[in-house]
Amino acid sequence: MNMQHKKALRRAAPLLLAALAALLLGAQLAQAAVAVAWGDKGDNVIAVQRKLKQWGYYSGTVDGVFGQATYDAVTYFQRKNGLKADGVVGSTTAAALGIQLSGRAKASVAASGFNDSEVRLLARLIHGEARGEPYMGKVAVGAVVLNRVRHSSFPNTISGVIYQPGAFDCVSDGQINLNPDSESLRAARDAMNGWDPSGGCIYYYNPNTATSGWIWSRPIRLSIGKHNFAV
Numbered sequence: 001m002n003m004q005h006k007k008a009l010r011r012a013a014p015l016l017l018a019a020l021a022a023l024l025l026g027a028q029l030a031q032a033a034v035a036v037a038w039g040d041k042g043d044n045v046i047a048v049q050r051k052l053k054q055w056g057y058y059s060g061t062v063d064g065v066f067g068q069a070t071y072d073a074v075t076y077f078q079r080k081n082g083l084k085a086d087g088v089v090g091s092t093t094a095a096a097l098g099i100q101l102s103g104r105a106k107a108s109v110a111a112s113g114f115n116d117s118e119v120r121l122l123a124r125l126i127h128g129e130a131r132g133e134p135y136m137g138k139v140a141v142g143a144v145v146l147n148r149v150r151h152s153s154f155p156n157t158i159s160g161v162i163y164q165p166g167a168f169d170c171v172s173d174g175q176i177n178l179n180p181d182s183e184s185l186r187a188a189r190d191a192m193n194g195w196d197p198s199g200g201c202i203y204y205y206n207p208n209t210a211t212s213g214w215i216w217s218r219p220i221r222l223s224i225g226k227h228n229f230a231v
Helices: 003-031 043-054 068-080 091-097 116-130 135-150 158-162 182-192
Strands: 203-205 220-224 227-230
Touching: 043 068, 043 091, 068 091, 116 135, 116 158, 116 182, 135 158, 135 182, 135 203, 135 220, 135 227
Parallel strands: none
Antiparallel strands: 203 227, 220 227
16 A cells, blocks of 8 residues: 555545444434423323323323423322333333333424523523422422513523522532533423423522521422422
8 A cells, every 4th residue: 555545544534433423323313212201292292191191190181292281190100100200201101101102312302592502501500509309390490590581670681690699509609610411401491491390489499508588588489309489
């Protein structure tokens, strides 16, 4: 092999490796498990609702829309059957239900009206503030941020709310800079797509660690995990 051929092979090698990596990634995505969750619509949701209704976990309408009633039924089923109660029907929960989901997995869930940097920033806030909390509690923390954006007493952007001085402990202690996990990203998207488990709250706090006397004066709407949510 002459020198020119060797140089040509060296130049082509990175391109060949990149092409191989793309093919492998495509194969992994094609084989990824299908899952349905909050905000999804269609035949898979209908199948889930029918089976949950058949077994007495769901009393709502079989309409193919994965909303609050379906989420509540799924998490109830998961808890009763020793599964992770995250409200997502993936391969394990589907198998326990006795159904097979059809179609291909989605690479990501869109967040209506928000760009990728806003999704990631909210996910970092959720990850920093609510790691270890129930999934619904993570979504509720994200919803509080969005409720503040819409409230006249707070800044009108996600970054403005999150970085308002003294607003969130994770900003003060640097945990806002941690990379969010996949569950925090999904919780951010669910909140951005309209799910508000807090019911419109603009405050939350852990009563075991709260140091502000003022926060205790706020009317509590509900508690999720270790957090009280208030207005």
